[in-house]
Amino acid sequence: MKSLLTHLECSKTGEHYDADVPQNLSRVGAPLLARYDLSRGPRSPRELAHKPGLWRYSALLPVRSPEFVRDLGEGGTPLFPADRLGEALGMPHLLIKEESVNPTGSFKARGMAVAVARAAELGIKSLAVGSAGNAGSALGAYAAALGLEAHIAMPKDTPASIVAECRSFGVDLALIDGLITDANAHVQKGIKELGWFDMATLREPYRLEGKKTMGYELFEQLDGHLPDVIVYPTGGGTGLIGMWKAFDEMEQLGWIGSQRPRMVSVQAAGCAPIVRAFEEGTEHAAPWENAHTSASGLRVPRAIADFLILDAVRKSGGCALAVTEEEMFAAWRQFCALTGLFCAPEGAATLAALQKLREQQLVGRDERVVLFNTGSGLKYLEAWAQASGT
Amino acid sequence: MKSLLTHLECSKTGEHYDADVPQNLSRVGAPLLARYDLSRGPRSPRELAHKPGLWRYSALLPVRSPEFVRDLGEGGTPLFPADRLGEALGMPHLLIKEESVNPTGSFKARGMAVAVARAAELGIKSLAVGSAGNAGSALGAYAAALGLEAHIAMPKDTPASIVAECRSFGVDLALIDGLITDANAHVQKGIKELGWFDMATLREPYRLEGKKTMGYELFEQLDGHLPDVIVYPTGGGTGLIGMWKAFDEMEQLGWIGSQRPRMVSVQAAGCAPIVRAFEEGTEHAAPWENAHTSASGLRVPRAIADFLILDAVRKSGGCALAVTEEEMFAAWRQFCALTGLFCAPEGAATLAALQKLREQQLVGRDERVVLFNTGSGLKYLEAWAQASGT
Numbered sequence: 042m043k044s045l046l047t048h049l050e051c052s053k054t055g056e057h058y059d060a061d062v063p064q065n066l067s068r069v070g071a072p073l074l075a076r077y078d079l080s081r082g083p084r085s086p087r088e089l090a091h092k093p094g095l096w097r098y099s100a101l102l103p104v105r106s107p108e109f110v111r112d113l114g115e116g117g118t119p120l121f122p123a124d125r126l127g128e129a130l131g132m133p134h135l136l137i138k139e140e141s142v143n144p145t146g147s148f149k150a151r152g153m154a155v156a157v158a159r160a161a162e163l164g165i166k167s168l169a170v171g172s173a174g175n176a177g178s179a180l181g182a183y184a185a186a187l188g189l190e191a192h193i194a195m196p197k198d199t200p201a202s203i204v205a206e207c208r209s210f211g212v213d214l215a216l217i218d219g220l221i222t223d224a225n226a227h228v229q230k231g232i233k234e235l236g237w238f239d240m241a242t243l244r245e246p247y248r249l250e251g252k253k254t255m256g257y258e259l260f261e262q263l264d265g266h267l268p269d270v271i272v273y274p275t276g277g278g279t280g281l282i283g284m285w286k287a288f289d290e291m292e293q294l295g296w297i298g299s300q301r302p303r304m305v306s307v308q309a310a311g312c313a314p315i316v317r318a319f320e321e322g323t324e325h326a327a328p329w330e331n332a333h334t335s336a337s338g339l340r341v342p343r344a345i346a347d348f349l350i351l352d353a354v355r356k357s358g359g360c361a362l363a364v365t366e367e368e369m370f371a372a373w374r375q376f377c378a379l380t381g382l383f384c385a386p387e388g389a390a391t392l393a394a395l396q397k398l399r400e401q402q403l404v405g406r407d408e409r410v411v412l413f414n415t416g417s418g419l420k421y422l423e424a425w426a427q428a429s430g431t
Numbered sequence: 432m433k434s435l436l437t438h439l440e441c442s443k444t445g446e447h448y449d450a451d452v453p454q455n456l457s458r459v460g461a462p463l464l465a466r467y468d469l470s471r472g473p474r475s476p477r478e479l480a481h482k483p484g485l486w487r488y489s490a491l492l493p494v495r496s497p498e499f500v501r502d503l504g505e506g507g508t509p510l511f512p513a514d515r516l517g518e519a520l521g522m523p524h525l526l527i528k529e530e531s532v533n534p535t536g537s538f539k540a541r542g543m544a545v546a547v548a549r550a551a552e553l554g555i556k557s558l559a560v561g562s563a564g565n566a567g568s569a570l571g572a573y574a575a576a577l578g579l580e581a582h583i584a585m586p587k588d589t590p591a592s593i594v595a596e597c598r599s600f601g602v603d604l605a606l607i608d609g610l611i612t613d614a615n616a617h618v619q620k621g622i623k624e625l626g627w628f629d630m631a632t633l634r635e636p637y638r639l640e641g642k643k644t645m646g647y648e649l650f651e652q653l654d655g656h657l658p659d660v661i662v663y664p665t666g667g668g669t670g671l672i673g674m675w676k677a678f679d680e681m682e683q684l685g686w687i688g689s690q691r692p693r694m695v696s697v698q699a700a701g702c703a704p705i706v707r708a709f710e711e712g713t714e715h716a717a718p719w720e721n722a723h724t725s726a727s728g729l730r731v732p733r734a735i736a737d738f739l740i741l742d743a744v745r746k747s748g749g750c751a752l753a754v755t756e757e758e759m760f761a762a763w764r765q766f767c768a769l770t771g772l773f774c775a776p777e778g779a780a781t782l783a784a785l786q787k788l789r790e791q792q793l794v795g796r797d798e799r800v801v802l803f804n805t806g807s808g809l810k811y812l813e814a815w816a817q818a819s820g821t
Contacts, residue, residue: 144771205809211767381574419592
């Protein structure tokens with residue numbers, strides 16, 4: 042089925058923008074959201090393309106022509122019962138959404154698969170991103186598959202495996218003495234002076250579209266239901282916002298009613314701008330000073346779509362909470378040993394958060410809870426050495 | 432659909448063995464092969480279970496009860512056209528079977544997913560394997576998921592990422608000063624003295640069954656056809672033998688006729704026992720002395736099923752050939768940069784081999800050739816540093 046994309050819409054003002062030319066932020070500096078003619082969309086998942094992975098949802102994705110798609114196996118990741126972990130927590134319906142089996146070993150592949158294909162379709166040749174790591178290697182992968190230029194900046198303490206992976210794709214890689222915000226600043230210079238296209242999440246509209254497929258998959262994998270609670274590690278928050286958008290689209294498609302899972306945003310105590318804003322009741326999150334955590338994907342001091350994250354969390358009846366490095370490390374060891382999944386520290390953070398939610402009785406024992414593991418532990422060997430004391 | 436498993440059969444003598452008790456080698460020291468009542472099997476792939484991954488083939492797998500299956504996302508890996516790599520080689524129909532998106536980042540997950548589930552079903556509690564690396568972490572993963580004991584021995588120069596991954600699963604891990612054959616010897620001691628069960632490939636019958644699903648997937652992904660040539664990196668050779676077995680089963684099921692792809696077995700020049708035996712025309716392969724290659728999965732000086740590998744290669748009209756470290760390294764850089772896939776050196780070896788096959792005109796430009804990438808480059812950072820000169 043062909044893409045039903047109609048236009049882009051400013052997430053602040055609702056103004057419409059042309060979707061068939063390259064776009065970044067709206068006039069007021071807010072993310073643009075892709076809109077579709079959902080009245081012509083599939084009435085049920087049974088009408089979707091019969092193929093594995095996220096291109097099954099191509100009607101609800103922005104890429105108009107399949108010639109720009111390079112399917113490296115993105116999406117279609119397992120949702121499995123965490124039997125032994127569930128027993129340890131006294132939660133019989135605990136589930137894990139396992140994103141590390143995506144290309145490049147992380148959920149970032151979903152967003153970049155779609156955004157790079159769409160960029161190629163719009164004639165863009167030279168793509169750039171500042172990244173905490175995984176978004177960079179995902180951009181590099183799809184750029185290499187399509188023969189596009191990729192310019193990537195990362196903090197110089199990004200894990201060695203991610204740096205090696207990026208380099209293997211032949212990208213232009215800058216290692217920056219600073220955080221992802223500093224890496225972003227480096228990339229902005231190339232964007233202004235050299236005409237690179239900004240692929241930073243939510244500064245371009247289509248990574249969100251790739252990420253939203255996680256929400257569609259949950260619905261299909263639970264046989265037409267949504268879970269009670271989604272526990273999601275939040276850096277830039279694209280996956281959380283994306284799933285929230287998917288649920289709205291599914292309601293418009295007539296697949297679901299107004300019910301929603303409670304969205305729980307998990308951050309590290311050393312970088313928790315969303316948690317602070319949630320607790321203080323503000324619409325936006327002030328940038329976090331001196332951000333530090335070994336979960337590099339959570340080391341995002343300022344998220345451009347902070348207000349969209351906070352809105353989804355609040356409307357869903359969920360919450361935002363932070364976990365310490367010690368809590369995350371202990372959860373990491375337990376997660377791997379009881380699931381057979383060498384998860385990322387960001388995935389481990391969701392387990393640490395769930396333990397707190399249980400203690401505070403914010404989640405019931407019989408609720409169906411989904412923990413998101415966003416990447417492979419193979420990409421965090423330095424942090425794992427700390428966590429495991431080896 | 433329930434498993435159609437009927438019995439096990441000695442690969443040398445054809446004698447039958449009971450499949451519903453734990454078994455290792457046959458009376459004459461040869462691998463046992465699982466046999467099914469294929470007369471009751473699916474008449475076409477359309478009759479298979481509608482689910483992603485290798486459990487779709489459950490009728491043709493040995494696990495009788497789903498309660499022992501822990502599906503971490505094994506199988507169902509992409510087969511994608513390598514457009515840019517194909518252009519560089521002048522081969523428009525070049526394909527890559529991408530196994531690194533399996534759990535634990537390698538094709539070994541297929542074999543262990545099935546073998547560990549079957550071991551659990553047969554009441555075995557304590558599993559052991561000597562491994563060049565990836566088989567160990569795959570065993571560790573499924574043992575952790577099921578709560579079984581895993582005893583693993585590996586050469587002490589196994590890549591650090593694989594060692595970390597294994598440890599994360601809480602296994603008993605011994606790092607041995609030597610090769611996989613020495614690691615195997617260590618494990619044999621525990622098998623004799625402590626009652627561990629031997630999970631070495633083809634010394635137990637069911638890892639082969641998991642691996643054979645690669646052959647079924649190729650047929651389905653090529654819309655009911657097989658490729659002309661399969662280029663496969665060969666250590667123990669289980670995948671090659673497994674696909675060959677799958678093709679025979681598919682013929683008995685009435686899915687295909689007697690046509691077969693040419694099977695090309697690729698080894699490293701520093702450890703090429705199968706290549707030597709192929710060239711010398713012998714039935715078995717003599718052990719390789721002083722084996723060395725940075726593709727640790729190819730560092731297998733002696734394969735117990737050497738005669739099955741050689742038989743498949745010869746009957747198929749294929750060949751066995753070796754590539755040097757330099758050829759493999761150059762191919763590795765090219766493979767990653769032109770596909771967006773940070774492949775394993777074993778995967779790179781198949782590209783180096785294809786270049787030779789083209790030079791020798793053993794493969795035609797318009798043939799449909801499948802290169803197997805068996806694992807993620809993230810598990811070979813030390814070797815990549817050498818290959819990339821970083």
